[in-house]
Amino acid sequence: MTTVSMITGLTNMQKLIKFKNAGGMGTQVPILKEKLESRGIRVFIDKFRDVDIYHIHTPLVEGMYAGIKGRIINRPVVVHARHLPELVTNSFHGGKIVNVMAEKQARYFYNLADVVVCGSSYTRDKLKSLGINKKMEIIPNGVNREKFKFSEEGRAEARKKLLLGDDDFLVTGVGLAIKRKGIVDFYDVARRFNNRKINGMNVKFLWIGGREFGMPKLNLEAPSNLTRLEYVPFSEINSMYSASELFFFPTYAESYGNVLYEAASVGIPVLLRDIKIYHDLVEQGYVMGGKTLDEFEKNIESIVSQHKLRRRMIKKSLELADINDLEKTIDSLIKVYDSLLKG
Numbered sequence: 375m376t377t378v379s380m381i382t383g384l385t386n387m388q389k390l391i392k393f394k395n396a397g398g399m400g401t402q403v404p405i406l407k408e409k410l411e412s413r414g415i416r417v418f419i420d421k422f423r424d425v426d427i428y429h430i431h432t433p434l435v436e437g438m439y440a441g442i443k444g445r446i447i448n449r450p451v452v453v454h455a456r457h458l459p460e461l462v463t464n465s466f467h468g469g470k471i472v473n474v475m476a477e478k479q480a481r482y483f484y485n486l487a488d489v490v491v492c493g494s495s496y497t498r499d500k501l502k503s504l505g506i507n508k509k510m511e512i513i514p515n516g517v518n519r520e521k522f523k524f525s526e527e528g529r530a531e532a533r534k535k536l537l538l539g540d541d542d543f544l545v546t547g548v549g550l551a552i553k554r555k556g557i558v559d560f561y562d563v564a565r566r567f568n569n570r571k572i573n574g575m576n577v578k579f580l581w582i583g584g585r586e587f588g589m590p591k592l593n594l595e596a597p598s599n600l601t602r603l604e605y606v607p608f609s610e611i612n613s614m615y616s617a618s619e620l621f622f623f624p625t626y627a628e629s630y631g632n633v634l635y636e637a638a639s640v641g642i643p644v645l646l647r648d649i650k651i652y653h654d655l656v657e658q659g660y661v662m663g664g665k666t667l668d669e670f671e672k673n674i675e676s677i678v679s680q681h682k683l684r685r686r687m688i689k690k691s692l693e694l695a696d697i698n699d700l701e702k703t704i705d706s707l708i709k710v711y712d713s714l715l716k717g
Contacts, residue, residue, distance in 0.1 A: 376711060377416045379425040380407060383436035399431050399456055401608050402632060405518055409704045415711070425449070427711055433457050433476075433483045441486030450714035453487035455497050458629050459504070461554065481505050489710055493630035496651035511710055515630045516703030517695055521612065522639035528613030536580065536601060536617065543575040543678050546618040548611070548633040549625065551585045551592060551604070556624030556647060561594050563622070563670045568597040572678040579622075582606050582614060615640040619684075620677055623647070624670065634661070639695035643687035645673050660694040662687065 380403050407417040418425060420436065428444045429452040430437045437453075444451035459476035484490055484506040492498040493515045501510065538544060545564075549555035564579035577599065584604030585591065596602055606614055615621070621637035623646040631652075634644055638660075648656050648663035656663030662677070664670045677684050 375414060375416050376427070376715065377418070377425040378410065378427045378429050378711065379418045379421045379440070381420060381422075381428060381430040381432060381437050381440040383420065383432040383434050402515060403431060405521075405700065406704070406707075409518075409700060410707070413704060413708060415708065426715060427452060430454065430487075431456055433479065438483060438486075441483065445486060450489075450711075451487050452710060452714070453484055453490050455484070455490055455492045455501060456629055458497065458500055458627070460500070460627050461629065477504055484508065488714055491707070491710070494651055497629045511706070513703055513706040513710075514698045515632055515635075516700035517632070517635040517639045517698050518700045519639055519695060522615070522636045522695075523612070524641045525613060525616045529616040532610075532613040532617035536578075538578065538617070539576075541575055542578045543572070543620070544578050544580060544618045545620045545622050545674060546580045546582065546614060546637070547622050547624070548582045548614075548637075549623070550583050551581070551594075552590070553592070554626050555583070556626060557581060557583075557592065558594065559624045559647075559667060559670070560622065561596060561600065562667055563624075563674070564600040565597045566667070566671050567674070568599045572675055575678055577674065577678060580614070580618070582611070611636070612640065615642060618642050620645060620674065622670070622674070624664075625649070628652075635695060635698045638691035638698075641688050641692050643677055643684060644691055644694075645670065645677070655694065660690045 382399055382403055384400055403419060407419065410417050422440060422443060427450045428440045430440050431454045441451050441453065459480050481504055484501060485508055487508050490501060490506065490508050490510045491513050492501065492510050495512055498510045498512055547560050551557050560581055567577040579600040581602045615637050619642060621634065621642050621644045623631065623634050623644065625631065625647055626649065628651055634646060638644055644661040646652055646661055646663060648665050652663065655661045662673045664673050677687065
């Protein structure tokens with residue numbers, strides 16, 4: 375039986391910093407473990423001995439250690455490109471300075487790999503531009519279609535908790551409360567819909583996500599039509615998506631963006647910032663895109679008032695989720711593992 379260690383560093387980090395939000399890595403790695411084990415591959419998390427393959431998800435101390443150890447003891451090393459240097463900017467105190475250091479560290483870290491797994495062609499191209507010369511495979515992070523699907527019961531429970539009525543149209547965003555995720559723009563767009571109706575609907579906004587240690591505090595004043603939940607358990611997030619009519623993701627930089635695919639899998643339209651990593655999704659019509667507050671406002675007005683457009687975007691969301699089905703991701707990862715062990 376093939377054995378793999380998924381290195382996240384979260385096991386030790388939790389002992390030092392009591393954070394609630396482990397990010398996409400913290401939620402996805404256990405799902406990868408479950409799915410891979412259902413296919414006959416034994417997976418450990420943060421184990422450094424007696425495994426066939428190291429699959430590293432963090433560029434921090436544990437990830438660097440596992441990469442170096444793998445080179446020394448001749449074990450295959452897979453590095454999952456979840457972290458790009460540009461993601462540091464507007465995420466942490468001193469992010470712009472750290473970004474320069476992160477680029478140098480990234481060149482060393484990613485070049486420890488036998489294979490670098492990239493969630494998108496954008497991520498692959500960014501790593502190549504940094505001087506990463508190892509083999510790269512484009513494998514979407516994937517969305518668990520069994521977990522993320524519309525729930526009428528979950529919708530009713532979540533909308534009751536949020537005090538929403540039948541004439542409330544809910545626009546939801548999910549992410550850490552940092553500038554990079556676009557939370558400031560989310561608040562500004564919400565203000566444009568405060569105390570006004572579109573086709574008889576009240577447009578309400580919900581942001582799910584707080585900040586963690588080392589992240590700058592933003593002094594944001596929420597309009598009366600915006601609710602902020604700093605933390606929602608992962609087991610309840612599907613209900614929050616189900617309660618929503620639109621997923622709004624005005625992020626400025628991502629390496630993949632798990633949440634948009636989760637929302638799409640539930641079957642709600644997606645509006646996001648038209649940045650390079652998502653431009654093809656906008657052009658191909660899977661999502662709605664915008665770059666300015668005016669464009670975001672116009673798109674939201676359209677999706678509220680045009681039922682035919684909304685039905686079409688629901689269909690496109692489900693198509694996008696199917697393309698990024700986690701089962702396809704597992705197929706691709708197993709092929710990578712097999713090729714490394716045979717090689």
